[in-house]
Amino acid sequence: MKTESLLAARTLNMGENAIREILKVVSREGMISLAGGIPSPESFPVNIIKKLSQLILDKYGDQALQYGLTEGFYPLRETLAKQLRKTDIIVSADDIIISSGSQGALDSLGKTLITKGDKIAVEAPTYLGAISAFNPYEPEYITIETDDQGIIPESLENILKKGDVKFIYLVPTFQNPTGRTLSLNRRVAVADLIKRYNTLLIEDDPYSALRYSGENLPQIKSIAPSNTIYIGTLSKILSPGLRVGYIVAPKAIKEWSVLVKQGVDLHTSSFSQAIGYEYLEGGYFDKHLPYILDLYKPKKDTMLKALKNNFPDSFTWSKPEGGMFIWVEGPKGFNAESLYHKAIQENVAFVPGKYFYTNNEGSSTMRLNFTMSSPMEIETAIKRIASLL
Amino acid sequence: MKTESLLAARTLNMGENAIREILKVVSREGMISLAGGIPSPESFPVNIIKKLSQLILDKYGDQALQYGLTEGFYPLRETLAKQLRKTDIIVSADDIIISSGSQGALDSLGKTLITKGDKIAVEAPTYLGAISAFNPYEPEYITIETDDQGIIPESLENILKKGDVKFIYLVPTFQNPTGRTLSLNRRVAVADLIKRYNTLLIEDDPYSALRYSGENLPQIKSIAPSNTIYIGTLSKILSPGLRVGYIVAPKAIKEWSVLVKQGVDLHTSSFSQAIGYEYLEGGYFDKHLPYILDLYKPKKDTMLKALKNNFPDSFTWSKPEGGMFIWVEGPKGFNAESLYHKAIQENVAFVPGKYFYTNNEGSSTMRLNFTMSSPMEIETAIKRIASLL
Known part of the structure; x- marks a missing residue:
């Protein structure tokens, strides 16, 4: 046929x-x-993962192989919350959903939030994986102007003034594709704008641990917590092949995203999540x-x-x-x-x-x-x- | 906010x-x-997985941890094709996409195929996971009458006669929730109907390996191959927590589903796929x-x-x-x-x-x-x- x-x-x-x-x-x-x-x-x-894969099968046995909660493996969510609190993102395990990589996070959020024709403000240029996650939900994109310090707050404000933006999507630190980082002043300005215009921001942050020089900058999630959804991943610091990412979202969005993710893949690999947990909690990451x-x-x-x-x-x-x-x-x-x-x-x-x-x-x-x-x-x-x- | x-x-x-x-x-x-x-x-x-998780890190090293093809790990697709050919489903690795469990297969297919308002014919009662995968794409359901031998071909034909069915979704063997199995005669009748009415069938088959008595029945995919999308999984015979399922689909649907899956989770866990491959190919499953x-x-x-x-x-x-x-x-x-x-x-x-x-x-x-x-x-x-x- x-x-x-x-x-x-x-x-x-x-x-x-x-x-x-x-x-x-x-x-x-x-x-x-x-x-x-x-x-x-x-x-x-590789050798750490070799050791941890044995350890988790000894420690959790069949639990590491069974169906799990859609929200994710609770100990992993707890240890992520602990790590996030060190960067002034004050959350608990209950605010976190484990996703199948950042891509899974972007898909779940797109599916939860975007109705056909909704306007999403993105950097120009922006991360392509986000576009391929959002496109099936048929949004329209508005581009925010950028320079070598990241997006220009005045350009964002001009967009927000017109109203009608479903959310803003940004990679503020070592952006893909530009490698650029939003400066501290601009982070504060963006946080101020999203609060003032009552707008939602998705802050995608896969690279901030890969800092070779200079000082850490605060995530926007730490400055405007209730207006920001934060996405993190273990792909750049442990292994992308394990497909473990996470979403930190305001309560209502978190709860609906869980329902959405349940229809998409039930949950992320229990085995991968247990390896991720032991890697972080066992101090191997540090x-x-x-x-x-x-x-x-x-x-x-x-x-x-x-x-x-x-x-x-x-x-x-x-x-x-x-x-x-x-x-x-x-x-x-x-x-x-x-x-x-x-x-x-x-x-x-x-x-x-x-x-x-x-x-x-x-x-x-x-x-x-x-x-x-x-x-x-x-x-x-x-x-x-x-x-x- | x-x-x-x-x-x-x-x-x-x-x-x-x-x-x-x-x-x-x-x-x-x-x-x-x-x-x-x-x-x-x-x-x-558990002990086999313990052994295999060491083996794959020795054998594939970083490859088991790196990003992989959206279609899935080629050796796993080859060994699945070999298994399927034993049940008269004549396919090659290129016809198969590895999914994040059956749920991931159902989501990708729903996303690839369903436009709002499309009609999907389902058994009454039917598998809930399919409904939760399809619902976000806003189809309408038509229910096919069933008895203790599964769906009644006359009821299906009455539905197909009216035209306008995007696809039929069935779990023909040891169905969830009823445990019922579509009889051989009815399999042939359903295959004949979908060919005659040029209709697409999604045959979801998670349980057929769990046969405690009686004879194996042919999958509908083996009788009406070009009208049938087949979904299989390792969840019931290896581990659900690894989240490895697969789709066998006609070429055009297969290719578009790959693009769709790329936006959803890039690919299924490389580590889980490598374990699945060694489990099947190493004869551990048998x-x-x-x-x-x-x-x-x-x-x-x-x-x-x-x-x-x-x-x-x-x-x-x-x-x-x-x-x-x-x-x-x-x-x-x-x-x-x-x-x-x-x-x-x-x-x-x-x-x-x-x-x-x-x-x-x-x-x-x-x-x-x-x-x-x-x-x-x-x-x-x-x-x-x-x-x-």
């Missing part, structure tokens, strides 16, 4: 993910990839994090140095203190997609920045990832790209 | 899951529960299954015998050859919900059957689970319920 005619209206809106196509190219022999957005496999605590930071910092420094030494003066780039990405902006008329096609001929891949915009901008921008390649490969890759400019 | 006003239209349609409330009661001290729908913890191969069957068969036999010895003649019940449930129907006027309230006073829980209907029927029915309690507890529970009749 012809099944295409059976697809839902929303499905036909979704379309192929261009970045997925790019990532297929990356697996070619000899390719140096600055394209992915994934942690280095060297960062994974011991392992410095190793990850020592692994990534030289990669970032190498990329920044190579850009400075090789790229023309007409290019600018972000200088993040953490995370996984550097964002490059070329001069007017520079076409990053043409460059991408030349670069893959030279065995170097990156992602043209235009894919991170919801409004067809960004043709002169590019996202460079520094976690997956070695410092030497990063230097080679930047030189090769520079030679094509 | 007041967040209730921010909920999506679909969210307010969802409502509390009554069974979830019932299952909270079940955890009370001293309660004998025939209410749950979950495997016995004794059925889990060795462990007889243990599960030996565990459940006496429980089922005890329940059937206790019903026969203790329940009034005015009650009838299903006599399944497998699965996890027995379905009891009382005489006209019997109110299973009143009985439930009395039963929990006597420390016995079950689920009133009306919750499994989408059309407000079933007030005189009840679902009894036999996997979670011991044979002795089952006998005690049935006697206590009988004494309340």
Whole structure:
């Protein structure tokens, strides 16, 4: 039978993910990839997980393998609440839902909140995974202007003044794709605006633990708690393959999101959650994090140095203190997609920045990832790209 | 801020899951529960999983912890295809998507296929998890009449004649909640109908491996392959907590479901998938299954015998050859919900059957689970319920 005619209206809106196509190219022999957005496999605590997987089967036995609560494994939620309180996000286990990665969090929240046509304010450029989570619920996007300190509060206020925004979606720290961080003053300003305009913010925070220099900044959730939904993940500090993320949400949204998640996947893997709990509660995270930071910092420094030494003066780039990405902006008329096609001929891949915009901008921008390649490969890759400019 | 006003239209349609409330009661001290729908913890191969979790970290190392393909871990899909071919479902790894449990399969398919108002034909009574997966996409349900051999083909044909059915959803083997199995003749008749009326069927098959007596029946997928989407799971034969299920779908639906799933959770836990692969491919499933069957068969036999010895003649019940449930129907006027309230006073829980209907029927029915309690507890529970009749 012809099944295409059976697809839902929303499905036909979704379309192929261009970045997925790019990532297929990356697996070619000899390719140096600055394209992915994934942690280095060297960062994974394989031996710790080996030990913990035995420990949890001894300690919890069948419980680690049985159906669990949709809200998530209670001890994991407790230890997350304890960690969050250290960053002045004052919550208890009952305020937390464990999700199947951040992606699961974004899907549940999109499903709980978005009615077709609802307006969502996002950064330009913004995180693509959020767009692919929200799109099936058919929202409209309004883009907030950004500069090298993140979103510009005046631009946000102009949007909020017009009313009618369902929520704002931000990655305030070491953003994907730009690596930019919202400055302290602007965090305070955004917190003030969402309170004043009685608006909901989704603060997606996968990268803040990956800080290689500088001072921690307060999460917006800690400044405007009742207006903010916070999303965290263990993907960047333990393992993305375990698919453990979490949502901290105001009570009503939390409760409805649980019902929503129940229909989506009943609950997140009990086994993964138990590993996550023992990793955090057993102090393994505190011991392992410095190793990850020592692994990534030289990669970032190498990329920044190579850009400075090789790229023309007409290019600018972000200088993040953490995370996984550097964002490059070329001069007017520079076409990053043409460059991408030349670069893959030279065995170097990156992602043209235009894919991170919801409004067809960004043709002169590019996202460079520094976690997956070695410092030497990063230097080679930047030189090769520079030679094509 | 007041967040209730921010909920999506679909969210307010969802409502509390009554069974979830019932299952909270079940955890009370001293309660004998025939209410749950979950495997016995004794059925889990804890030691095998212990061994396999070490093996996969040795064998795959960081790969078991990294982001993976949305479609799922290729070796697992290959071994599932091999298993399916043994039951005359002739497919390859490329036809299979790994889902986050069957629930994840139902959500992805609902999201891919259902536009608001679409008509879905379901059994009465039907599996509640499917309803909670489909409801957020706002379909309308048409109920197909059933008897003790499953759905009645004439009733299905009357529905299909009117046209306009997006898909049919069935659990043909050891159905939840009734334990009933669609007979061979009816399987052939249903396959013929869906081909003739060019209709799509979702065949959800979590229980067919749990057969304690009788002969295996062909899956409808093997008779009408291009009209059928097949859903399987490792939850009942390995562990539900790992959250590994799978979808076998015609090409176009498979490809769109991958895009949909990408937005929902990127992919199912790599670690869980690798455990599932080694469990099947290493022959552990073949060795462990007889243990599960030996565990459940006496429980089922005890329940059937206790019903026969203790329940009034005015009650009838299903006599399944497998699965996890027995379905009891009382005489006209019997109110299973009143009985439930009395039963929990006597420390016995079950689920009133009306919750499994989408059309407000079933007030005189009840679902009894036999996997979670011991044979002795089952006998005690049935006697206590009988004494309340």
